[in-house]
Amino acid sequence: MSEGESCGCCSSSTVTSDTDHTCYCPVDGIIDTISKKHALPIVSVLGSNGPTRYNELEEVLGVTSSSLLSTRLNELMSEGLIERQSFDEIPPRVEYLLTPDGEELERRLKPLLEWADEA
Amino acid sequence: MSEGESCGCCSSSTVTSDTDHTCYCPVDGIIDTISKKHALPIVSVLGSNGPTRYNELEEVLGVTSSSLLSTRLNELMSEGLIERQSFDEIPPRVEYLLTPDGEELERRLKPLLEWADEA
């Protein structure tokens, strides 16, 4: 979805909204990112388990191909939702964790996911 | 995503979670549905505007092709999130509205979208 493209959702057209009217149309950026496979689970797992290693994520999420997880992690980093922390050790160790933004997301996501799970 | 496929997310594996541990892995069904294009805006618009006609939705969402909206509406109906109400009039009138489940979803969605919008 391209940015700044007026969708008419916010302008008062035929749809009469006298109450609160927030625009949810250009839901790009974060929403797009978290709509992809494993993105939500990643955020959730990091939220409940804290810093987690690459391999742990692979196992826990039941990820099918390593490259997919890699892509998703990079996207989440680009959005500033997660952070990568690498340690100079042998064998190499890398941990992923939520940024403050990611934590805020997780907080607002939780009620939704809890409900979606049982429904 | 196929159902009932154990992802290992819920079993206590290498990931140590002593705190609350809810499983968010099999986020199928509703999450899948609302992850598709226009689904979220549809729910939001119906939430703030109440019953809305097909054409109004097309305008408001800036939908590109009519068939896409049609598909999305059917999916949301299958999930029991929205409801279709048709009137025997000429010209024909059809309105879509949230079911109780849809309203609950909208409630839980709102804080997320409000935050995502400004971020």
Add this chain to the structure above:
DNA sequence: CAGCATCCGAACCGATACTG
């Protein structure tokens, strides 16, 4: 007005293989 059928290009996912 409301909505489906179809066709085509784009995006996404999964598997395999290969590096630091």
Add this chain to the structure above:
DNA sequence: CAGTATCGGTTCGGATGCTG
């Protein structure tokens, strides 16, 4: 252990055209 590169299959979205 922690990734990237590549490629084929599948799914999704956009455009057009046609019905009740």
